[in-house]
Amino acid sequence: MCNCCQQDQQVETEKELKLKEVIGKFCNQRGALIPVLQAAQDIYGYLPKEVLIKISEDLNLPLSKVYGVVTFYAQFHLKPRGRHIIRVCLGTACHVRGGAKVLERIEKELGISDGSTTEDLRYTLESVACIGACGLAPVIMVGDDTHGRLEPEQIPEILEKYE
Ligand code: FES
Incomplete structure (x- = not known):
């Protein structure tokens, strides 16, 4: 079972809650990383470092793998994007x-x-x-x-x- 299922409830921002919901939905599935990254980018507009760390921890994947995927696909952005x-x-x-x-x-x-x-x-x-x-x-x-x-x-x- 992945870590996201064991974490205590805390007060979180709306974005964090949405992200948590997405991770919760995918966390026990194979091939979850890309859909979770896509959803996270929809929520934040880009992929901040703290979000990648959370995804890595919650999906039990090495951070290097998460970064590897993010930097491989042009659809993912590590910096804020304009409107x-x-x-x-x-x-x-x-x-x-x-x-x-x-x-x-x-x-x-x-x-x-x-x-x-x-x-x-x-x-x-x-x-x-x-x-x-x-x-x-x-x-x-x-x-x-x-x-x-x-x-x-x-x-x-x-x-x-x-x-
Ligand atoms: S070269 Fe085809 S649209 Fe610019």
Whole structure:
């Protein structure tokens, strides 16, 4: 039996309670780690170190294994993410049509570099390979919204729409 089933009840935050519930649901199942990590990331928005330690303890798995899985899969994030994820396409079609200049402009506007998050957690900026809208190159996505045929000058106006 894993440790989570033996722990005393304590006063915990809402997130901790949710996490405990998820771990409790999966803790005696094989292959629990990935679904627990996914649920934990849904709860916290990313995977803080303390959460990984708790998961490791409660699932009776070495912390090194938990980190190994988290760092292997791109879906998991060890740092807080912004409310709006900006994906700038640097695939071939977008690159040829000025994707790098669009990225540069966004970096300048936000004061962050590719792969980073603004301090106010408003935006996370990521460059990606082709997002399947080559006809609209150069393209960015903000959340689920696609913005195509972009000129760098349009960037400030687009960013303003996302609070
Ligand atoms: S290369 Fe950018 S959408 Fe295909």
